[in-house]
Amino acid sequence: MKCPFCASTDTQVVDSRGNEEGDTIRRRRRCADCDKRFTTYERAELQLPQIVKKNGSRVAYDRAKLQGSMALALRKRPVSTESIDGALDRIEEKLVSLGEREIPSGRIGELVMRELKKLDKVAYIRFASVYRNFEDVDEFSEAIREVQAPPRPNGV
Structure with missing residues (x-):
């Protein structure tokens, strides 16, 4: 995952949590280069019409x-x-x-x-x-x- 602040690809997951429905995972990440933190969400890709x-x-x-x-x-x-x-x-x-x-x-x-x-x-x-x-x-x-x-x- 690329850092949105410095575009470095060296990021680490600090924390992961699923939502109550269990269909999304929230991940807190830290950039190893600029040391900033950001959040990403992971969900299943659905075939929408x-x-x-x-x-x-x-x-x-x-x-x-x-x-x-x-x-x-x-x-x-x-x-x-x-x-x-x-x-x-x-x-x-x-x-x-x-x-x-x-x-x-x-x-x-x-x-x-x-x-x-x-x-x-x-x-x-x-x-x-x-x-x-x-x-x-x-x-x-x-x-x-x-x-x-x-x-x-x-x-x-």
Whole structure:
């Protein structure tokens, strides 16, 4: 593993820990040349489907792009990086379990919206407003009603 600070290939693993689900290993490393420490993550490489965009073009699945979209919706919201990573992991697990070689981009958008709805209602509305391309205030209001908790009876 190359050091991100000095590009030396002489690095050593100082500590390794698996996550609770057991699907990722976090490794703390130390560079022998510059003595700086950094973290790497190891996970199984999965065969994810190609994404079919609305214009018919096909692109490879890109976790970083999906993470960026979610991060934009979650900007300035109280959601941890670990929660976002967990949501991305669940989306990828779903994509793999479908067993499809290609999947429409709209399907991924729906998976993202489902995860954002669980993580943060405001982020869900932000993402939905762009993804669903709301045409008027009524569509926006409907999305807000969709995430609002049902009214509680008095005293409960």
